Amino acid sequence: MVPAAGRGERLGPGAPKALRELGGAPLLVHAVRALARSRSVGLVVVAAPPNGVAEVVGLLDSHGLDGKDVRVVAGGATRQESVRLGLAAIPEQTEIVLVHDAARPLVPVEVVDAVIGAVRGGAGAVVPAVPLADTVKRVEPAEAGRPEPVLDTPDRATLRAVQTPQGFRRELLAEVHAKALSEAAAGGGPAVTDDAGLVEWYGGQVVVVPGHEEAFKVTRPLDLVLAEAVLARRRASDGF
Ligand code: CTP
Ligand code: MG
Numbered sequence: 511m512v513p514a515a516g517r518g519e520r521l522g523p524g525a526p527k528a529l530r531e532l533g534g535a536p537l538l539v540h541a542v543r544a545l546a547r548s549r550s551v552g553l554v555v556v557a558a559p560p561n562g563v564a565e566v567v568g569l570l571d572s573h574g575l576d577g578k579d580v581r582v583v584a585g586g587a588t589r590q591e592s593v594r595l596g597l598a599a600i601p602e603q604t605e606i607v608l609v610h611d612a613a614r615p616l617v618p619v620e621v622v623d624a625v626i627g628a629v630r631g632g633a634g635a636v637v638p639a640v641p642l643a644d645t646v647k648r649v650e651p652a653e654a655g656r657p658e659p660v661l662d663t664p665d666r667a668t669l670r671a672v673q674t675p676q677g678f679r680r681e682l683l684a685e686v687h688a689k690a691l692s693e694a695a696a697g698g699g700p701a702v703t704d705d706a707g708l709v710e711w712y713g714g715q716v717v718v719v720p721g722h723e724e725a726f727k728v729t730r731p732l733d734l735v736l737a738e739a740v741l742a743r744r745r746a747s748d749g750f
Contacts, residue, residue: 511555511596512545514538514566514612515585520729526559527728528612529569533741537728538566539573540615545608545675546578547619550626554578555599556612557585557592593705594687600680606630607683609705610675616740617675617725624719625677635709636677638721639670673721676705686712 518527528538538556545551554575558566567582583599585592593609600607606629608622621638628636645666649658686708693699700711709716728737 511557511593511600511607512538512541512610512612513557513585513589513592513596514541515557515559515592516589516613517559518613521734522731526562528559529562529565530728530734532615532728532734532737533745535573536569537615538612539569541610541612541617542570542575542580543573544615544617544619545610545622546575548622548626550606550623551608552579553600553604554580555596556580556582557596558582560584560586589703590687590690590708594691597680597684597687602680604680606677607680608675608677609683611727613728614674614725615728616737617673618722621673621720621722621725622675625675628717628719629677629679633677633717634679634682634714635706635716637672637704637706637716637718638675638725639672639718640721640723642666642669642671670718671721672704672706672718673725673727674704678705678709682709682714686714 514528516527521527524530529536532540542554542556545554556566563582563584570580581599583595586595606626608625625636625638645663646669647663648661650661652658683705689712690699690708700708702708702711706716724740726733728734
């Protein structure tokens with residue numbers, strides 16, 4: 511399932527991020543194709559911007575998608591809600607679900623297959639991740655413009671930057687999303703930024719497999735410049 515309903519505020523003004531172009535096709539089309547490249551993927555459910563469902567259906571129709579079954583639903587106000595709405599469109603007999611950001615258009619199929627392989631191998635929740643280049647510090651957040659006191663520096667060797675697709679036993683993912691929804695209705699619930707975070711919150715085990723530097727998320731304008739360069743390099747090397 512592909513959450514694609516975000517506005518892309520950090521990327522700046524323009525169309526919703528998933529519909530912004532990279533090498534002549536929308537980010538979303540790249541992301542769906544990247545999943546569809548895996549032989550194990552049978553169905554792709556896209557959570558589109560709520561007012562852009564018809565547009566997304568049209569886009570996906572016009573960019574042929576290797577004969578995979580593609581469905582489009584309206585996404586929600588948060589990523590978590592978009593994923594939950596997408597999950598509801600996945601048949602119950604489906605055993606394994608991947609959740610993949612539309613904003614990660616260039617994930618190599620090897621990463622997709624590694625995540626699927628680890629779920630097939632018995633893990634309930636799997637995330638692809640890469641080591642960090644930067645040292646990370648925890649700070650006491652301060653008002654804008656004020657220096658922020660450092661609290662501590664986690665050992666970088668134990669840190670990973672997490673990507674998507676994240677892979678799950680479908681039942682487990684549906685269960686943690688349902689729990690989070692009912693807790694949110696009661697005014698509580700976890701504040702997490704990825705799906706594996708929900709599994710962790712409810713005490714489940716999550717495991718990491720190697721991600722890939724090309725699975726980066728297009729978040730800020732510079733990321734789009736990098737994505738164009740990676741795509742151009744791929745197209746050039748495919749030509750030889
Ligand atoms: N997403 C979604 N529904 C939302 C918010 C986000 O489906 N209500 C999706 C985005 O479309 C994106 C993925 O979640 O594919 C990762 O989110 P992020 O990179 O934060 O994208 P945006 O929320 O669009 O960007 P920003 O936070 O800069 O506004
Ligand atoms: Mg966001």
